[in-house]
Amino acid sequence: MPNLPLGIPSNVEKYFYNRKNGLVKIKSFLNTLNQNVANQILITGNRGVRKSFLLKKLLLELPEDILTSYIDISNLYGIQKGNLTEEQIMQALLENMNSSLRNDDDTLKKKIQNSIKDLILQIKNKEYDFKDAGSVFGVGIPDITDDYQKLSKFVMEYPQKIVDSSKGKIKGFVIVIDEFQFIGELESPEAFFWLIRSFTQKQDNVSYIFTGSTSTTSEMVNKLNGITGAFGNRMIQFNLDPFTKKETKNYLKERVNEIKFTDEGLKRFYKCTIGYPAYINSFCNMMSSSILYDENEVIHEFYQKLEQIAVKWVTIWSSLSNQEKDIISTLVENKSLKWNELIKKLDFSESTVRKNLIKLKNKGLINHHNKIYNVEDYMLSSWLKNEKDKNGFYPS
Ligand SMILES: Nc1ncnc2c1ncn2[C@@H]1O[C@H](COP(=O)(O)OP(=O)(O)OP(=O)(O)O)[C@@H](O)[C@H]1O
Ligand SMILES: [Mg+2]
Known part of the structure; x- marks a missing residue:
């Protein structure tokens, strides 16, 4: 039986089916960071359509002088047992941005990373006094009394400050916020989106990519980028499509050539999986190389194994x-x-x-x-x- 990944494999390169369209498009939007123009991006798409995998691949492909960060709000939501707060998101962002300054030989990155380490500890202990941290970038942190304001201002300005203080060595920062629809669990998602908007407006080298399993018309999409939403339609927004029939066929041929279909069987396979790699993979893993799959075999197998195919939903x-x-x-x-x-x-x-x-x-x-x-x-x-x-x- 084939063994295709059901989650995001750690070896992204090995399993990524090269569907260039999406990647080329997003890369071109991010390329403007080199000219000090930061696009903000919103990618929607149903569960299992390939959002997270595509973005992981994208982050791997960006050049060295673009720093990257990735947080998954659903993980935070899970860890906090459903009690998500703004502070937790900010903290996760800061930690993640910081770890993206990989501990390599680059002294600038190292210096920034070390100075921030203590700060993260401080934040964990809810000590929001960033006076010393200001010296990292040679700027003073304004004296704000409200702790969350202090924290959010610091985190939101952090990526642009890193770019500015690198004297041209770092061209930009790309921050992916996956499963962003969980931000809807905050008391005021609007306020959170407006906060991000107010900072990105002033930053030329920081691009956020919001993505999540939500439809293009959902309330969260509206709050983020609708006419009256925080970004008021200024984000580049698009929906990720599943694989087409042809792509599905090629994907199967390339990855699981041992599974044999008749033409009608393949058509039915596409109908059952609707081109979603999540379902294609889990269905294929249930199939046998000793059967020729015609339409009836596919239907039979689909209903027989539906629980395993829909495993994410279970x-x-x-x-x-x-x-x-x-x-x-x-x-x-x-x-x-x-x-x-x-x-x-x-x-x-x-x-x-x-x-x-x-x-x-x-x-x-x-x-x-x-x-x-x-x-x-x-x-x-x-x-x-x-x-x-x-x-x-x-x-x-
Ligand atoms: N380009 C691809 N090539 C090969 N496999 C892929 C590709 N894209 C996605 N997959 C596989 O499909 C499954 C679903 O992909 P992914 O997790 O990226 O979807 P998603 O849209 O983020 O779903 P969710 O909304 O559940 O987070 C994963 O098991 C992944 O391995
Ligand atoms: Mg995902």
């Missing part, structure tokens, strides 16, 4: 509250519902439904478009429907 599902699960299964059952229809079908209060819907939208599980709610992901609903058909009830 984990996400089990992390949801009963109320969240109820809302999702009601939507799966009814395909899509308006607010009034949904309320009627659920037996908890309107405010509870509202609260849960916000959570589900932020997690990229539910879509709200033209006043209609539905389940965002086709694989999640297929898996749930199949479980219901098989067992008579939705998984607990």
